[in-house]
Amino acid sequence: MDGWYLFMLVGPALYAGSAVRKTVGGALKTRHQRKLALIEARREERLALEAADRSPAPVCGCEHHLAKHDKQGKCHETVQAAVAWDAEKNPVRYEPRRCACQQYVGPQPLAQIYAEDLTDLD
Incomplete structure (x- = not known):
């Protein structure tokens, strides 16, 4: 009987852990993509400002x-x-x-x- 109770406790805990891992992993991936987009936008803005400062x-x-x-x-x-x-x-x-x-x-x-x-x- 002790093994059965242990299985009943560990199974849902593992399932919940994998769901949390997927959610956190997805959030971190989305954050990473947003951060890369922000860095690219800043680089483009900097290049545009440098081009505007140059004389033709x-x-x-x-x-x-x-x-x-x-x-x-x-x-x-x-x-x-x-x-x-x-x-x-x-x-x-x-x-x-x-x-x-x-x-x-x-x-x-x-x-x-x-x-x-x-x-x-x-």
Whole structure:
């Protein structure tokens, strides 16, 4: 008889323990997912703020920086140009060539001006 009572007490306790474990485990997993989502949202916000603080880069229509162009507007960057195509008109071979753009069309950089602080001259 003693074994029967022990079985009657241990069985429900094990069942209740597994139910609690599933509930707590699910809550911890959900909390972990929420925490990861919060970390990702903070990272995206930080990246957006950093991007907003940067001034626009002067980029030509060829997507090269203004520093790669001379005063006449010619680009001095090399690009990979297709020189051979297959039957479906897909490029097969590329060669390095000088960029063919002629004019800078990006945003004009703002001039850097130094102004002294105003002081009270009473």
